[in-house]
Amino acid sequence: LAKTTQPISMDSYEGQEVNITCSHNNIATNDYITWYQQFPSQGPRFIIQGYKTKVTNEVASLFIPADRKSSTLSLPRVSLSDTAVYYCLVGDIRDDKIIFGKGTRLHILP
């Protein structure tokens, strides 16, 4: 299973674009990349998922280079409520064994 490496923490300001990069050097062919957001004392919440190139939804974009050894979650125009821990996951679509990393603690300042 591919393990992931993310920055432990990041700070940014309201209205800025935030990019969080995740490294997954051992990603396998069948692995998808998924990002979750977690607020204190709540379960993680799905943000976005992708396999290659770029994926965009109403809350974020996910950029995956051709070699798929890393990915970048992009949050446009963050607000204070985006302060949370963000997890990058790399999962095999053939089964449900999943490894969460330690996540990135994002702190948005006014």
Place this chain on the structure above:
Amino acid sequence: EAQVTQNPRYLITVTGKKLTVTCSQNMNHEYMSWYRQDPGLGLRQIYYSMNVEVTDKGDVPEGYKVSRKEKRNFPLILESPSPNQTSLYFCASRLNPTDTQYFGPGTRLTVL
């Protein structure tokens, strides 16, 4: 409303006293998982199930058991809890491996 429910939400118990944390989902999901979350360690998968009567170990299965007799329920059993199992536990479900995982609200367990 589509959701994953866990009970109890909070539990304080003593070493060795068997307990069960229930997990139920109303979305007809095939896949269910249990995680524990500890400070500095993120979420770690304990067990997962790909369908009724199909379960498998995650990263940290020691000291836990699970069962999947019905699609909607996936209880987590601690036969003889120990203090190192004090943690925040999350149950999750999803329809298939590429689908979003839906997490329950969490169960905070303290073993004295």
